[in-house]
Amino acid sequence: xxxxxxxxxxxxxxxxxxARTAARYGVRVVLVDESPDPDGPWQRRVADRTPTDIxxxxxxxxxxxxxxxxxxxxxxxxxxxxxxxxxxxxxxxGRTERVGxxxxxxxxxxxxxxxxxxxxxxxxxxxxxAALDLMTRYQIVPGRRALLVGSxxxxxxxxxxxxxxxxxxxxxxxxxxxRQRWRYAHRLLPHLDxxxxxxxxxxxxxxxxIPFLTGHVIRRAVxxxxxxxxxxxxxxxxxxxxxxxxxxxxxxxxxVGYGSIASLELARLAGCExxxxxxLDRHVPVRNRELETTIEGxxxxxxxxxxxxxxxxxxxxALAVANRLGRLSSRDYSREASRARGxxxxxxxxxxxxxxxxxxxxxxxxxxxxETTLCRCEDVTVREIATAVRxxxxxVDEVKARTRIGxxxxxxxxxxxxxxxxxxxxTGTSVADAGVFTPRPPVTPVLLSAxxxxxx
Numbered sequence: 125x126x127x128x129x130x131x132x133x134x135x136x137x138x139x140x141x142x143a144r145t146a147a148r149y150g151v152r153v154v155l156v157d158e159s160p161d162p163d164g165p166w167q168r169r170v171a172d173r174t175p176t177d178i179x180x181x182x183x184x185x186x187x188x189x190x191x192x193x194x195x196x197x198x199x200x201x202x203x204x205x206x207x208x209x210x211x212x213x214x215x216x217x218g219r220t221e222r223v224g225x226x227x228x229x230x231x232x233x234x235x236x237x238x239x240x241x242x243x244x245x246x247x248x249x250x251x252x253x254a255a256l257d258l259m260t261r262y263q264i265v266p267g268r269r270a271l272l273v274g275s276x277x278x279x280x281x282x283x284x285x286x287x288x289x290x291x292x293x294x295x296x297x298x299x300x301x302x303r304q305r306w307r308y309a310h311r312l313l314p315h316l317d318x319x320x321x322x323x324x325x326x327x328x329x330x331x332x333x334i335p336f337l338t339g340h341v342i343r344r345a346v347x348x349x350x351x352x353x354x355x356x357x358x359x360x361x362x363x364x365x366x367x368x369x370x371x372x373x374x375x376x377x378x379x380v381g382y383g384s385i386a387s388l389e390l391a392r393l394a395g396c397e398x399x400x401x402x403x404l405d406r407h408v409p410v411r412n413r414e415l416e417t418t419i420e421g422x423x424x425x426x427x428x429x430x431x432x433x434x435x436x437x438x439x440x441x442a443l444a445v446a447n448r449l450g451r452l453s454s455r456d457y458s459r460e461a462s463r464a465r466g467x468x469x470x471x472x473x474x475x476x477x478x479x480x481x482x483x484x485x486x487x488x489x490x491x492x493x494x495e496t497t498l499c500r501c502e503d504v505t506v507r508e509i510a511t512a513v514r515x516x517x518x519x520v521d522e523v524k525a526r527t528r529i530g531x532x533x534x535x536x537x538x539x540x541x542x543x544x545x546x547x548x549x550x551t552g553t554s555v556a557d558a559g560v561f562t563p564r565p566p567v568t569p570v571l572l573s574a575x576x577x578x579x580x
Contacts, residue, residue, distance in 0.1 A: 125222040128154040128196075130445050131212050133203045133390060134231035135159065138426030140186045141438030142229045142445075147193035149446035154223060155195050156214060158202040158568065203232075204574075205565030206394040209419055213565065220574040227421045227445045230391055231438055234384040234428025237406075238538045240498050240506075241491035242344035244380075248351025252278055252381025256285065265289035267377025271354045273342040274381035275299040275482050277318075280325035282379055287332060294373045296329065297340035297356045299363045299382065299488065302481040311477040314470060341365055341488065345378050354378045363485025382488060385541065386427035389567040392560075395419050400556040405484045405541070407560060413465065414444040421448075433471040440464040486555070489545035498546070499539040501532020506546060513550040519559045520544055533569055536561040 130146050132139050135157035143155045191197065198216065205213035210225045236251035243249065250258075250266050252274060258264040259282075269292045272279050283293050312319050329336055341363055346353035358369040385406050388398055396417035397410040409417055409424045415437055416423050423441040426434035443461050446452040452460070492498060494507040504527045512526040520536075520543050523529055529543060530536030536543075544558035551558075566575070 125211070125224055127224040128152060128226065129449060130154070130227045130229065130442075131156065131210075131223055131225035132229045132231060133157075133212070134233060134426070135197070135199070136231060136233050136426060136434065137431045138233075138434035138438035138441075139229070139231035140190055141435040142231060142425055142442040143190045143195045143438075144186060144193060145439045145442035146445055147190065147195050149442075149451040151442075151446055151449055151451055153195045154198060154225075155190065156198045156201050156203050156212075158200065160200045202568045202570065203390060204568050204570050206390055207565075209394050210421060215566075215570045215574045218571045218573055220570070225421075227423070227448065228394070229423045229425055229438070229441050229445065231425045231434070232387045232390060233426055233434075234386045235537060236381060237383045237385050238542065239342075239380060239382050239488055239491065240496055240539075240542050241342055242493055242496050243346060243351070243354075245497055245500055246345050246347050246351050247349070248347065248377045249345050250377060250379055252282060252379060253384075255282055255379045259285040259289055263289075265291045266379065267291060267351075267375070269294055269375045270377045270379055271356070271373050271375045272296045272379050272381075273299075273340075273354075273356060274379075274383075275484075276381065276383060277322050277478065277482075278381055280322055280329060282381070283329050283334065284325045287328060293329075293332065293334045294375050295335040295337070295356070295371075297342070298336070298338045299341050299359060299485060300482040301338045301361075308477040308481060311473040315474045318474065340371075341491065342378065342380065343370060343491065351376055351378055359485065359487065361485065362487035364487030364490050383482075383484065384428035385537075387537075388424075388427075389535065389537075389563050391417060391422070391424055392563040393565060393567065394422055396422055396424070398560075402555070403484065404479060405486060405555070414461070415441045416444065430471070430475065433468065433475060436464055436467045436471060440468065486545060489542050490549070492542065492546075498542055499527075499529040499532065501534055501538070502528040502530075504529040504539075509543060509546050510550055513547055518547060518551050518553065518557075520547065520561055521559065523547065524561060530561050535564070535567055 129152040132142050132155045143153050146153050201214050201216040204215050210228050212223045214221050236253045255266045258266050271294045286293050340356050341359040343355040343357050345351050354373050356371050358366040396419050398407045400407050425437035425441045447457040492506050496506050508527050512523045517523045540561050544555045547558040548555045
C-alpha cells in the first residue's frame with residue numbers, strides 16, 4: 125500500500141481547483157478520476173465561443189497548472205471503495221491498489237435525478253446532463269424532434285443547444301411555477317451574466333415559437349422499441365399530474381431534467397454523516413466551515429452545485445488541508461479562507477434563489493404506475509415493491525432483500541430515491557424514515573480479478 129498526503133477523487137472543477145491549490149502550498153497530491161480525460165462541468169458557462177469554463181482538454185490553464193505543479197494525476201482509474209476511513213481502493217487496468225490518504229477530498233460531483241414514469245426505459249429518453257454533454261463535448265444532437273421536461277433554468281440552456289444543432293423542439297414543460305421572480309431580484313442582481321444568458325435563451329425560444337408551459341410534468345413516453353411520442357399534463361403544486369389535461373406529441377427524444385443528486389457513495393462508505401433535506405428531496409453531507417465531514421481529514425467539495433461554486437469549494441477544502449499539514453500559516457490561512465468563504469456566500473445566493481424559485485414537488489414520484497419498472501438493473505416493478513411493503517418491508521434495505529432492487533450495476537443510484545418515496549407513500553411515513561441503501565463496495569463496477577488482488 126502506498127501513502128499520500130492528500131488524495132483527491134474527481135477531476136472535475138472542484139477536484140482540479142483543490143489539486144492546484146494544495147500543490148501550490150507544497151502538498152503531495154494524488155488526483156484520481158475514472159475518465160480518461162479531466163472532466164468538465166455539465167453546466168456549461170454559456171457563450172457562443174466559450175461553452176464551458178473548464179474543458180476536458182489538456183491545454184486548459186487549470187489542467188496545465190495541476191500538471192506543472194507536480195500533481196500525480198491518475199486518469200482512467202476508478203476509486204471503488206474506502207476502507208478504514210481513509211484507505212482508498214483504486215482500480216486501473218484490472219488491478220487494484222490501495223492508497224492511504226492522510227487527507228481525502230471527495231469531489232465526485234452529482235448525477236441527474238432519476239424519475240420513473242411509464243416508458244422511461246425506452247431508447248430516446250435521455251437525462252439533461254447526458255444531452256448537454258453530447259451536444260457540447262461531442263457535437264451530437266440527441267434526436268431531431270425533442271421534448272424537454274423537468275424543472276430549473278437548465279431547460280433553456282438545453283433548448284439553446286438543440287436549436288443551434290438544428291433540432292426541432294416540440295415543447296418545454298416546466299414543473300414549477302416560478303412566479304414573482306421580483307422577490308429574488310436582490311439575489312439575482314449580482315449574477316447578471318447568468319440572468320442575461322437565461323433571457324437570451326428565452327428570446328431564442330420565443331422567436332422559434334416553441335411552447336413553454338409551467339406547471340406541467342411528463343406522463344409517459346410512447347413507443348415499443350424506441351421513443352415515438354410523449355404525453356405531458358398539468359400538475360398541482362406538489363407536481364402530481366392532473367387527469368384530463370394530457371397533451372400528446374410526436375417526438376423521437378424526451379430530455380428529462382428534474383435536478384440532481386450528489387454522489388455520496390464513497391463518503392458514506394467512509395462513515396461520513398449525511399442528512400436528508402425534504403424541501404429539495406436529496407441527501408447532503410454534514411460539513412463544517414472548512415467543508416470537512418464528520419470524519420476528520422475527509423472533505424467534500426462540489427456535488428452538482430455549479431462549476432463556479434465547485435471551484436471555490438475545491439479551493440477552500442485544499443486550503444484547510446494545507447493548513448492542517450503545516451504548509452500554510454494560520455494567519456495566511458485565515459486570510460485566504462475568509463476570501464473563499466466570501467465568494468461561496470456570493471455564489472450561494474444564486475443557488476438558494478434558484479432552489480426557492482423552482483423547489484421540488486414530491487408528487488413527481490406518483491408518475492410511475494403499478495407496472496412501471498423502478499429498478500432497471502433488476503427489472504423490479506412498482507407493483508412488486510408495493511407487495512413487499514404490504515408484507516412488512518418498510519425500509520429500502522428490507523425491500524432490497526425481498527426484491528433485489530438496488531443490487532444491480534448502478535448500486536441503487538437510479539432507483540433508491542424513487543423507492544424511498546414509494547415506501548413512504550404506502551406506509552404513511554416520511555421519505556427520511558424509508559432510509560437509503562447501505563453502501564457497499566465496489567461503488568463502481570470492477571473486474572473480479574481486481575477484488576481478488578485486493579484480498580491479497
